[in-house]
Amino acid sequence: MYEILVREDLAPVTKLFEVEAPVVARKAQAGQFVIVRIDEEGERIPLTIGDYDRERGTVTLVVQEVGKTTMQMGTMQSGDELASVTGPLGLPTEIEDYGTVLCVGGGVGIAPIYPIARDLKKAGNTVLSVIGARNQDLLFWEDKMRAVSDELIVCTDDGSYGRKALVTIPIKELLEAGRPIAHIWAIGPAIMMKFCALTTQPFGVPTTVSLNSIMVDGTGMCGACRVEVGGQTRFVCVDGPEFDGHQVDWDQLLARQRIYPEQEKLAVERWQHDCQCGDGQGDDDV
Numbered sequence: 266m267y268e269i270l271v272r273e274d275l276a277p278v279t280k281l282f283e284v285e286a287p288v289v290a291r292k293a294q295a296g297q298f299v300i301v302r303i304d305e306e307g308e309r310i311p312l313t314i315g316d317y318d319r320e321r322g323t324v325t326l327v328v329q330e331v332g333k334t335t336m337q338m339g340t341m342q343s344g345d346e347l348a349s350v351t352g353p354l355g356l357p358t359e360i361e362d363y364g365t366v367l368c369v370g371g372g373v374g375i376a377p378i379y380p381i382a383r384d385l386k387k388a389g390n391t392v393l394s395v396i397g398a399r400n401q402d403l404l405f406w407e408d409k410m411r412a413v414s415d416e417l418i419v420c421t422d423d424g425s426y427g428r429k430a431l432v433t434i435p436i437k438e439l440l441e442a443g444r445p446i447a448h449i450w451a452i453g454p455a456i457m458m459k460f461c462a463l464t465t466q467p468f469g470v471p472t473t474v475s476l477n478s479i480m481v482d483g484t485g486m487c488g489a490c491r492v493e494v495g496g497q498t499r500f501v502c503v504d505g506p507e508f509d510g511h512q513v514d515w516d517q518l519l520a521r522q523r524i525y526p527e528q529e530k531l532a533v534e535r536w537q538h539d540c541q542c543g544d545g546q547g548d549d550d551v
Contacts, residue, residue, distance in 0.1 A: 266346035266347065266348065267284050267285055267286050267346060267347040267348075267349070267350045268284070268285045268344065268345075268346050269282050269283070269284055269285075269341055269342070269343055269344065269345050269346065269347065270283045270284065270285055270323060270343060271283035271343060272341065272342050272343045275327065275405035275406075276398075276402055276403045276404070276405055277402060277403075278329055278330040278331075278339075278403075279327060279328070279329050279330075279373055279403065279405065280327070280328050280330070280338070280339050281315070281325060281326070281327050281328075282325070282326045282327075282328065282338075282341070283323050283324075283325050283326075284323060284324055284325075284326060284347060284350055285322060285323055286299075286322065286323065286324050286350045287322030287323075289314075289317075289324050289350055289352050289353055290317045290318060290319050290321070290322050290323055290324050291319055291322070292353055293314050293317040293324060293352070293353045294353065294357035294358070294384075295314075295357060295358045295360065295380035295381045295383070295384045296313075296355065296356070296357045296358030296377070296380075296381060296475065296506070296507055297313075297314055297352065297353035297354060297355045297356075297357050298311050298312060298313045298314060298352060298353070298354050298355050298483075298506060299311070299312055299314060299324065299326070299350050299351055299352030299353060299354060300312075300349075300350075300351040300352060300354060300480075300482075300483040301326070301338075301347055301349065301350055301351075302347065302348040302349045303334060303337055303338055303341070303347060303348060304348045305348050307334060307337075307348060308334055309351075309480075309481060309482065309483065310334050310335065310480075311354075311477075311480045311483060311502075312326045312327075312328060313327075313376065313377035313452075313475065313506070314326070314352070314353060314377070314380070315327045315376035315377060315379060315380065316376075316379065316380055317380075324350070325376075327373060327375075327376035327405075328373075329372070329373040332529050332532065332533065333529070333532040333533045333535075333536045336533065336536065337536060351483065352483075354483050354484070354502060355501075355502060355503070355505060355506045355507075356503075356504070356505065356506075356507065358381050358384065358450070358473075358507060360381075360384045360385060360388050361388060362388050362389040362390055363385075363390055363447040363448045364390065364391065364445065364447040365390065365391040365393065365444065365445050365446050365447055366385050366390045366391070366392055366393070366446065366447060366448050366449070366450070367393045367394070367395070367436065367439065367446050367448075367449045367450070368381060368382040368385070368392060368393070368394045368395075368414070368449075368450050369394070369395045369396075369397075369432050369436060369449065369450065369451040369452070369453070369461060370394070370395075370396045370397075370410070370452055370453060371396070371397050371398070371432055371451075371452070371453025371454060371457040371458075372397075372398050372399070372403060372453050372454060372457075373453070374451075374452035374453030374454070374457070374475075375396050375398075375404075375405060375406050375410065376405075376406065377452050377475055378394075378396075378410075378450060378452045379406055379409055379410060379413070381450055381452075382394055382410065382413045382414060382450075383413040386413045386414070386415075391415050392413060392414045392415050392416075393414065393415060393416045393418075393439065393444070393446070394410050394413075394414040394416070394417045394418070395417075395418045395419075395420065395432050395435050395436060396410055396417070396418075396419055396420070396432075397419070397420035397421065397422070397427075397430075397431065397432040397453075398420075398421055398422070399421065399422045399423065400421050400422065400423050400425045400426075401421055401425040401426035402425075404419065404421065404426060404427075407419060418435045420432055420434070420435065431457075431460075432451075432453075432457065432461065433460050433461055433464045436449070436451075436461060436464050436465065437464050440464075440465065440468045440470065446470055447470075447471075448470070448471050448472075448473070449461075449465055449470055449471065449472045449473070450472075450473045450474075450475075450507075451472060451473070451474050451510065452474065452475045454477075455476070455477065455515065455518055455519055455522060456519065458474040458475075458476075458510060458515075459510075459513075459515035459519070461474070461510065462474060462510030462511055462513070462515070465510070465511075466511050471509070472509070472510040472511060473507050473508070473509065473510060474507065474508060474509075474510040474513065475505070475506045475507050476492060476501045476505055476506050476507075476508060476513070476518065477506075478490045478491075478492055478501045478518060478521065478522070479521060479522065479524065479525075480501065480502055482502075483502045484502060484503065485500050485502055485503035488500065490502050492505075492508070492513065492514065492517070492518055492521075493513070493514035493517050493518075494508050494509065494512045494513055494514070495509070495512040
């Protein structure tokens with residue numbers, strides 16, 4: 266069992282969990298993820314590692330409540346235990362001294378972009394960062410991002426904080442201004458990453474995205490996380506999760522993310538019903 270040492274509300278639907286997982290923390294690197302099960306009957310969900318502490322033996326997971334399992338996890342408190350935390354999985358971010366880089370985090374994507382920006386800064390890069398969310402209430406880790414960035418631009422869709430703009434606007438402005446950006450990382454909802462890639466493509470700047478596809482086992486055996494990249498089938502769990510954003514078939518990825526809406530809705534309704542009846546366990550998402 267993996268004990269939750271710290272639980273924090275970052276936003277109305279976004280929770281932080283610092284989990285005791287010394288074996289995972291010992292090997293974790295920026296860009297990697299874990300597969301989590303809440304209990305022995307629970308489904309396996311992929312969560313990107315937002316941070317890790319090798320000395321304390323902990324990993325930090327930031328969870329957005331979007332389905333039954335993440336909603337159930339959102340009710341857990343410090344002292345509760347997760348059935349399993351498997352990882353670190355996936356290929357780590359390729360960290361080197363590129364020169365000037367741009368790190369873009371949208372919504373819950375701010376969590377996985379943070380360790381990438383931190384490690385790029387440690388490697389000697391000039392780090393420009395852009396973070397954004399629909400509104401101020403959904404923003405988090407501004408201070409952490411500012412601490413690892415030479416410049417930080419904060420955006421909200423509704424203008425409630427920072428600039429009123431989608432993250433693609435400052436990306437385009439920086440590139441049009443001729444900033445010598447050697448590489449870009451963009452992490453967030455699939456639709457956001459798609460438009461970040463479309464924004465950077467005319468400028469020819471390499472753009473890396475972290476894909477959040479449907480995933481089951483996380484080891485490459487089931488094939489559920491397949492995506493098309495550069496016309497070839499790739500598995501997000503073992504070939505990624507990071508890929509060249511200019512090569513991803515975004516329309517296919519977005520379509521695959523919409524495969525199970527009815528099942529997901531029913532799973533949430535059943536879990537909520539069970540909670541009202543005093544069970545609180547519910548069924549898996551799919």
